Amino acid sequence: EPEVTQTPSxxxxxxxxxxxxxxxxxxNHLYFYWYRQILGQKVEFLVSFYNNxxxxxxxxxxxxxxxxxxxxxxxxxxxxxTKLEDSAMYFCASSAGGASITEAFxxxxxxxxxx
Amino acid sequence: GQQLNQSPQSMFxxxxxxxxxxxxxxSIFNTWLWYKQDPGEGPVLLIALYKxxxxxxxxRLTAQFGITRKDSFLNISASIPSDVGIYFCAGGMxxxxxxxxxxxxxxxxxx
Numbered sequence: 035e036p037e038v039t040q041t042p043s044x045x046x047x048x049x050x051x052x053x054x055x056x057x058x059x060x061x062n063h064l065y066f067y068w069y070r071q072i073l074g075q076k077v078e079f080l081v082s083f084y085n086n087x088x089x090x091x092x093x094x095x096x097x098x099x100x101x102x103x104x105x106x107x108x109x110x111x112x113x114x115x116t117k118l119e120d121s122a123m124y125f126c127a128s129s130a131g132g133a134s135i136t137e138a139f140x141x142x143x144x145x146x147x148x149x
Numbered sequence: 150g151q152q153l154n155q156s157p158q159s160m161f162x163x164x165x166x167x168x169x170x171x172x173x174x175x176s177i178f179n180t181w182l183w184y185k186q187d188p189g190e191g192p193v194l195l196i197a198l199y200k201x202x203x204x205x206x207x208x209r210l211t212a213q214f215g216i217t218r219k220d221s222f223l224n225i226s227a228s229i230p231s232d233v234g235i236y237f238c239a240g241g242m243x244x245x246x247x248x249x250x251x252x253x254x255x256x257x258x259x260x
Contacts, residue, residue: 143191
């Protein structure tokens with residue numbers, strides 16, 4: 035069964051450092067998302083991406099965050115200068131789009147720990 | 150902003166019992182989704198609902214999209230140990246739009 039793949043599964047970084055979280059969405063999907071989940075809390079929307087551009091972003095997704103689809107398969111989230119409060123699970127998701135029924139499928143997540 | 154209120158926050162039940170949990174919103178959603186999250190894993194889609202009044206089953210799971218489009222419930226029949234986890238409702242306005250998650254219902258099953 036096709037799945038969304040995220041790497042690394044766990045990343046520890048020092049405050050102020052840049053991190054790049056990587057995702058390989060399901061191959062025929064057209065819509066891509068990043069969500070985050072602070073430990074023990076709900077899953078929060080960060081950004082959606084379609085047709086090589088951001089279609090929507092939340093207030094969490096400030097200038098420190100950026101997304102990119104550098105090639106035909108990867109979708110990345112970059113945090114430029116990490117803060118302690120960026121520590122969370124980051125989930126990538128993708129959906130097929132189009133006229134057929136679509137749902138967002140989530141990856142296993144990257145646990146980011148900022149120290 | 151849009152918020153989903155999910156209840157109960159946690160449940161303790163005996164194996165074999167039926168479970169019911171629900172989700173309400175002050176605003177209308179066009180899509181309701183139910184996800185399950187196991188510890189350290191990403192949310193896994195259980196059921197997707199797209200029409201007001203729609204009742205959909207997936208094995209022992211049944212979910213309904215409320216007529217007012219402001220609520221949804223999820224039922225699990227004859228619970229088994231692997232049902233343990235956190236169940237999230239999520240709502241979306243359009244099929245490919247972001248989805249807003251509720252805070253989750255944590256299901257515990259007593260031996």
